[in-house]
């Protein structure tokens with residue numbers, strides 16, 4: 353089996369630096385927050401052009417911290433996409449707020465700005481819930497259409513929480529770097545994400561000093577900025593381990609080069625797979641970080657079987673749209689509510705994607721797919 357995501361080859365290129373960084377943490381005896389975490393926050397803020405970056409324990413906790421800082425809770429509605437990883441609507445529901453879905457653009461799999469405005473109007477005219485925020489998702493590594501979404505958000509005075517858990521480093525057509533496009537940006541350093549650590553990790557980003565201050569407090573049980581035993585609000589224990597920051601410092605150094613390689617890999621896939629399945633669409637001027645390389649085909653089952661027989665792993669992101677999950681039952685959605693998300697979920701599948709994928713391997717994968725679809 354070839355690897356779906358090749359963390360072993362990557363480790364080979366950074367072994368010495370990772371071990372040195374980890375050794376420095378072990379020698380220092382400081383395992384929570386500390387110098388490495390502050391240094392990483394400085395570098396993450398600079399990389400994205402955000403004023404503030406704050407590391408935390410996962411992408412899910414990043415979303416929760418953002419929702420808590422914006423004081424979102426029972427009686428509030430948050431609009432997001434039905435085609436994402438469950439953590440997006442789950443974080444909203446965990447706050448006691450109501451996730452309201454708005455269908456995707458089937459080309460990019462991201463939130464459709466036109467449908468977003470219809471959804472906002474509908475929630476407002478129903479008048480049952482107070483609309484508090486929008487969570488666009490940068491699915492598979494491509495930033496959502498932030499120029500259009502921001503114009504709508506501003507029209508209705510709604511903050512944007514950017515779920516860039518798959519999109520760290522992605523660019524939109526204005527050249528903005530994810531997750532700096534929203535009021536608060538969230539990312540994940542789960543090992544399989546484009547920038548991953550060796551455990552769980554995440555970060556929040558913002559230019560707003562007040563929101564930063566609130567999230568700084570929420571990160572450690574609602575501490576006050578002067579005295580950590582003077583708790584001023586309810587918070588979480590959402591800190592990042594020092595060792596994970598030490599690992600991320602080594603990984604961030606090679607990240608720009610890896611992004612270049614990801615562009616080349618995606619480009620080669622596009623060339624080799626043309627006409628064999630529905631290819632990903634990257635909007636003009638956008639740079640995807642290619643967290644996943646996903647195709648759609650009515651013959652996805654046959655393709656997955658053929659690839660498996662040839663030692664090539666595949667995955668399905670995501671086979672069930674959020675509104676049809678059992679855990680979302682209480683919100684009363686039904687099949688047919690979001691045709692684009694349902695269509696995507698019905699026949700999408702993902703191929704191996706990482707910066708160390710060789711051209712030869714990509715050609716082998718393409719040949720296997722061509723045979724499976726009878727071309």
Ligand SMILES: *Cc1c(COP(=O)(O)O)cnc(C)c1O
Nearest residue numbers: 410411412437439517518540542
């Ligand atoms: C991975 C992911 C999350 C959650 O991140 P964790 O670090 O695993 O908690 C949230 N949203 C999306 C879109 C993701 O892909």
